[in-house]
Amino acid sequence: MKDKLALYFIMGSQNCPRKDPEEILEQALDAGITMFQFREKGEAALIGHEKRQLAERLQDRCQAYSVPFIVNDDVDLAITIGADGVHIGQGDESMQQVKKRCPAHFIIGVSATNAAEANKAIQDGANYVGVGPIAATRTKIDAKCPIGLSGLREIREQLGDFPIVAIGGINHKNAKAVREAGADGISFISVLTKATDIQEAVNMLKL
Numbered sequence: 001m002k003d004k005l006a007l008y009f010i011m012g013s014q015n016c017p018r019k020d021p022e023e024i025l026e027q028a029l030d031a032g033i034t035m036f037q038f039r040e041k042g043e044a045a046l047i048g049h050e051k052r053q054l055a056e057r058l059q060d061r062c063q064a065y066s067v068p069f070i071v072n073d074d075v076d077l078a079i080t081i082g083a084d085g086v087h088i089g090q091g092d093e094s095m096q097q098v099k100k101r102c103p104a105h106f107i108i109g110v111s112a113t114n115a116a117e118a119n120k121a122i123q124d125g126a127n128y129v130g131v132g133p134i135a136a137t138r139t140k141i142d143a144k145c146p147i148g149l150s151g152l153r154e155i156r157e158q159l160g161d162f163p164i165v166a167i168g169g170i171n172h173k174n175a176k177a178v179r180e181a182g183a184d185g186i187s188f189i190s191v192l193t194k195a196t197d198i199q200e201a202v203n204m205l206k207l
């Protein structure tokens with residue numbers, strides 16, 4: 001699991017007002033992202049048939065690179081299209097329901113802002129926790145207060161060896177420090193969707 005979390009790219013069409021999401025994903029895959037989450041969310045997001053069509057197109061790209069394709073929030077869509085997993089937050093469908101409905105091989109990620117939430121997710125059977133926000137972000141309007149590197153370190157200390165991916169305000173300036181603070185991987189949206197050179201942006205995150 002940990003190797004898949006190394007460079008976890010998240011995106012929906014609402015994050016790509018000026019570029020084609022398929023093109024952005026293709027370049028990100030080419031540059032070496034290790035996992036992808038389809039997060040179609042917010043006022044500008046696609047819904048219904050259009051959402052499913054985009055999901056399937058992006059899923060095809062991920063399959064071509066053997067990169068896991070995870071769906072955010074929408075468990076029905078994940079099951080229908082045969083995704084590799086789902087990511088759910090504290091306010092989303094309960095883990096009990098998700099576990100009951102999803103195939104056994106599904107990767108299930110759960111968001112956590114503190115050690116109590118993370119420990120509960122582990123007990124409930126999560127495969128990884130998404131810990132954040134690490135720093136301020138403009139991408140998620142309802143993001144909580146940043147927990148910083150100290151918050152991440154504290155959660156790592158409580159979680160032992162459990163797979164953690166950090167999220168929120170991650171860029172080439174803080175990626176190394178985030179890993180050093182205990183994250184097995186980093187997840188990110190705007191640092192790639194707003195990049196002029198995606199290959200270079202991914203390379204900078206690897207440093």
Ligand SMILES: Cc1ncc(COP(=O)(O)OP(=O)(O)O)c(N)n1
Pocket residue numbers: 010037039041072073087088089090091092109110111112129130131140165167187
């Ligand atoms: C890897 C990862 N970590 C955290 C989140 C946030 O999930 P959630 O709190 O449910 O918020 P939304 O993304 O649904 O707005 C995530 N998506 N991915």
Ligand SMILES: Cc1nc(C(=O)O)sc1CCOP(=O)(O)O
Pocket residue numbers: 010111130131132133134136137138139140143144167168169170187188189190191
């Ligand atoms: C989707 C999401 N979840 C967060 C959390 O803290 O749970 S922060 C966030 C947005 C991440 O976008 P960016 O890389 O552009 O900051």
Ligand SMILES: [Mg+2]
Pocket residue numbers: 072073087088089092
């Ligand atoms: Mg959610």
